[in-house]
Amino acid sequence: MTATAPVAERPAKExxxxxxxxxxxxxxxRLAAILLSPTLLVLGLVVVFPIIMALRxxxxxxxxxxxxxxxxxxxxxxxxxxxxxxxxxxxxxxxxWNAAFNTTFFTVVCVVLETILGVAMALIMHKAFKGRGVxxxxxxxxxxxxxxxxxxxxxxIFQADGIANTLLGTQILWSTEGWQSKASVIIADxxxxxxxxxxxxxxxxxxxxxxxYEAAKVDGASVWKTFTRIxxxxxxxxxxxxVLFRILDTLRIFDLPFVLVGAHKDSVExxxxxxxxxxxxxxxxxxxxxxxxLFIYVAVVAYAFVKILGADVxxxxxxxxxxxxxxxxxxxxxxPEISAAAATNTGMGA
Amino acid sequence: MAVASSLALLATACGSGDDGxxxxxxxxxxxxxxxxxxxxxxxxxxxxxxxxxxxAWNAQHPNEKVELKELPEDADAQRQxxxxxxxxxxxxxxxxxxxxVWTSEFAANQWITQIPEDKVPDLGKLIPATVDTAKYRDKxxxxxxxxxxxxxxxxxxxxxxxxxxxAPKTWDEMLADCQKVAALPEAKGxxxxxxQFEKYEGLTVNFSxxxxxxxxxxxxxDGKPNVNTPEALAGxxxxxxxxxxGAIPKAAITYKExxxxxxxxxxxxxxxxxWPYVYxxxxxxxxxxxxxxxxxxxxxxxxxxxxxxxxxxHDYAISAFAKNKATAIDFINFMAxxxxxxxxxxxxxxAPTWASLYDDPTLTKQFPYLAPLKASILAAQPRPKVxxxxxxxxxxxQAAYDALSGKTQPQQALSDLQTKLQSLITQ
Numbered sequence: 102m103t104a105t106a107p108v109a110e111r112p113a114k115e116x117x118x119x120x121x122x123x124x125x126x127x128x129x130x131r132l133a134a135i136l137l138s139p140t141l142l143v144l145g146l147v148v149v150f151p152i153i154m155a156l157r158x159x160x161x162x163x164x165x166x167x168x169x170x171x172x173x174x175x176x177x178x179x180x181x182x183x184x185x186x187x188x189x190x191x192x193x194x195x196x197x198w199n200a201a202f203n204t205t206f207f208t209v210v211c212v213v214l215e216t217i218l219g220v221a222m223a224l225i226m227h228k229a230f231k232g233r234g235v236x237x238x239x240x241x242x243x244x245x246x247x248x249x250x251x252x253x254x255x256x257x258i259f260q261a262d263g264i265a266n267t268l269l270g271t272q273i274l275w276s277t278e279g280w281q282s283k284a285s286v287i288i289a290d291x292x293x294x295x296x297x298x299x300x301x302x303x304x305x306x307x308x309x310x311x312x313x314y315e316a317a318k319v320d321g322a323s324v325w326k327t328f329t330r331i332x333x334x335x336x337x338x339x340x341x342x343x344v345l346f347r348i349l350d351t352l353r354i355f356d357l358p359f360v361l362v363g364a365h366k367d368s369v370e371x372x373x374x375x376x377x378x379x380x381x382x383x384x385x386x387x388x389x390x391x392x393x394x395l396f397i398y399v400a401v402v403a404y405a406f407v408k409i410l411g412a413d414v415x416x417x418x419x420x421x422x423x424x425x426x427x428x429x430x431x432x433x434x435x436x437p438e439i440s441a442a443a444a445t446n447t448g449m450g451a
Numbered sequence: 452m453a454v455a456s457s458l459a460l461l462a463t464a465c466g467s468g469d470d471g472x473x474x475x476x477x478x479x480x481x482x483x484x485x486x487x488x489x490x491x492x493x494x495x496x497x498x499x500x501x502x503x504x505x506x507a508w509n510a511q512h513p514n515e516k517v518e519l520k521e522l523p524e525d526a527d528a529q530r531q532x533x534x535x536x537x538x539x540x541x542x543x544x545x546x547x548x549x550x551x552v553w554t555s556e557f558a559a560n561q562w563i564t565q566i567p568e569d570k571v572p573d574l575g576k577l578i579p580a581t582v583d584t585a586k587y588r589d590k591x592x593x594x595x596x597x598x599x600x601x602x603x604x605x606x607x608x609x610x611x612x613x614x615x616x617x618a619p620k621t622w623d624e625m626l627a628d629c630q631k632v633a634a635l636p637e638a639k640g641x642x643x644x645x646x647q648f649e650k651y652e653g654l655t656v657n658f659s660x661x662x663x664x665x666x667x668x669x670x671x672x673d674g675k676p677n678v679n680t681p682e683a684l685a686g687x688x689x690x691x692x693x694x695x696x697g698a699i700p701k702a703a704i705t706y707k708e709x710x711x712x713x714x715x716x717x718x719x720x721x722x723x724x725x726w727p728y729v730y731x732x733x734x735x736x737x738x739x740x741x742x743x744x745x746x747x748x749x750x751x752x753x754x755x756x757x758x759x760x761x762x763x764x765h766d767y768a769i770s771a772f773a774k775n776k777a778t779a780i781d782f783i784n785f786m787a788x789x790x791x792x793x794x795x796x797x798x799x800x801x802a803p804t805w806a807s808l809y810d811d812p813t814l815t816k817q818f819p820y821l822a823p824l825k826a827s828i829l830a831a832q833p834r835p836k837v838x839x840x841x842x843x844x845x846x847x848x849q850a851a852y853d854a855l856s857g858k859t860q861p862q863q864a865l866s867d868l869q870t871k872l873q874s875l876i877t878q
Contacts, residue, residue, distance in 0.1 A: 173560050274701065276649070363649065
């Protein structure tokens with residue numbers, strides 16, 4: 102009901118205000134379209150076109166039959182959705198659901214671990230202390246190492262006679278099927294990408310004004326309350342973007358399990374690896390079908406994440422006018438209030 | 452004259468733009484013509500000697516120079532680039548340095564040109580098993596340039612100490628030797644045997660060797676899968692029993708070539724199946740190997756007699772989309788010649804395909820493993836020659852890995868594999 106009031110107001114002002122801005126808008130719109138068209142063309146060429154080609158490819162098969170001389174019959178045949186339905190049949194179906202489970206499992210476990218560790222790293226990096234530069238640099242080193250290289254490093258660590266077994270005093274064969282290979286992938290992925298979340302959260306932390314903390318301190322808020330009621334809400338926009346990026350990235354995970362554990366291992370096979378395997382054996386139709394399914398899965402997860410948690414990916418909230426009820430603005434206003442409330446709570450407890 | 456005119460006829464037939472399914476294998480057979488610069492595409496030349504070989508050719512043929520196109524070191528990445536090149540019908544690659552297991556796939560897709568056997572005068576001098584790797588449906592598609600065979604590395608010092616004079620020829624002898632050596636104090640903490648049992652191409656090699664050495668086959672001579680047999684079972688059980696009894700260390704399920712080599716060099720293994728490249732590394736006296744001077748090599752053991760190795764190595768083939776194919780075949784013949792192969796092994800220790808080189812006194816002195824390697828390669832079997840090699844080797848690895856890790860019983864693994872191969876290999 103509150104929203105209807107400003108809408109109702111507008112028509113009354115229209116004769117007075119609308120003409121000039123409208124003309125202005127029209128002119129800018131055309132100019133904007135002209136100025137943006139090269140960008141849109143490039144985007145169309147490098148984003149839209151490949152997606153459409155991949156979708157088209159997924160409806161064809163080729164190279165499946167041999168002629169009398171043992172040569173592969175050339176040309177591709179339109180098979181409709183058969184490449185998609187084949188994925189869910191029999192052995193392939195079993196393999197697909199296993200890969201879908203692995204992909205989801207890695208995403209959930211890795212992102213949760215990385216978020217916890219990343220936030221902790223950011224808090225440490227944010228503190229002013231001697232040697233902060235060294236700590237910041239050393240925390241960021243894993244993120245700077247290419248995934249394949251870090252996978253090789255961890256492969257070395259997880260060898261049968263590697264340092265992991267020596268330190269743990271165990272004889273675990275990490276690259277064999279089972280929980281241990283899953284664990285090795287999770288450890289290596291967390292090691293590598295927790296700093297990424299740490300980096301983005303650190304950027305978010307640096308935008309929190311010091312006065313807010315001072316106010317909380319004056320009010321006698323505990324460290325935990327300060328963290329949960331001030332730091333977390335204020336860093337949330339940055340944190341959600343970081344987590345979203347990590348989710349999208351981990352859903353496509355390929356190089357780490359492929360190099361660290363190896364191809365065709367049920368325990369760590371992910372959807373990207375299935376698509377790769379098909380393409381490697383020159384079955385581009387089914388490969389495109391797998392890739393499309395993964396694309397849809399990633400898109401749905403990203404959409405749900407943005408909708409449910411309100412991750413502000415494109416800076417929408419900040420771009421809104423002060424009166425428009427931008428989320429970030431609102432939070433900035435409420436956080437001190439919350440902290441004040443928290444402070445009084447603790448004060449009462451004492 | 453007749454040959455020349457028929458060549459011209461065939462060339463025009465080919466040039467008439469028949470891009471669809473070509474009707475016969477013969478259509479591309481005669482079209483080895485055109486002279487001029489060509490390229491050689493192959494994996495990264497880690498030895499650095501290949502350029503010397505090309506320089507020798509280029510000095511003699513200033514108008515038909517060969518340029519080296521280095522592809523990544525990883526074999527899968529090499530194949531991927533060659534496939535891509537063929538699908539674009541690009542003439543960027545003229546001669547392809549191909550792994551022996553790719554022949555069927557490339558030939559069936561008509562990505563490589565059939566080579567008439569009379570165009571390769573030295574063919575009869577090459578080891579027959581290596582020439583066979585370059586054939587698809589009895590037609591020649593390449594010339595073998597290097598070969599490779601499995602060898603049994605063994606600790607001669609410990610065998611001598613246990614009173615054993617000769618390397619074992621059968622699996623039973625090998626296990627019996629292990630028992631005798633195990634009684635020695637030096638053998639404490641050692642395992643009997645290892646090969647490469649990680650889930651990758653090496654497992655296909657080791658599984659094929661076990662099956663072939665027991666008299667079984669994976670794919671028979673007519674190209675039909677026939678792996679669900681008592682012979683194949685006996686071969687697989689030799690490996691699964693090895694894991695069960697501890698003759699093969701548990702960690703061997705994670706071994707590739709390098710892991711198994713290190714285990715042998717650290718003195719953890721009495722017997723090791725590996726390729727010839729290990730010899731120089733294990734013989735190194737810079738302290739990296741604890742077994743330098745203490746080991747020797749022999750052909751692989753089998754069930755009742757000498758074992759059967761899987762064949763490695765590389766063939767040179769001509770891309771179907773290449774220009775200057777006449778130069779290409781001349782260049783291949785040049786590289787396959789005795790002189791070039793000898794120059795190559797001297798510098799790179801890559802096993803030649805020219806039979807007589809294995810008996811060359813200077814070479815056998817430089818490479819003491821040549822005699823057992825010759826025996827290994829002479830008796831070797833190619834891995835399954837199938838069009839869908841990528842799928843077939845994945846299926847073999849799945850079955851063997853599940854059996855070795857105890858997930859499925861050997862009998863079950865083989866019958867599953869047979870079913871899978873039947874669906875993959877349809878004629």
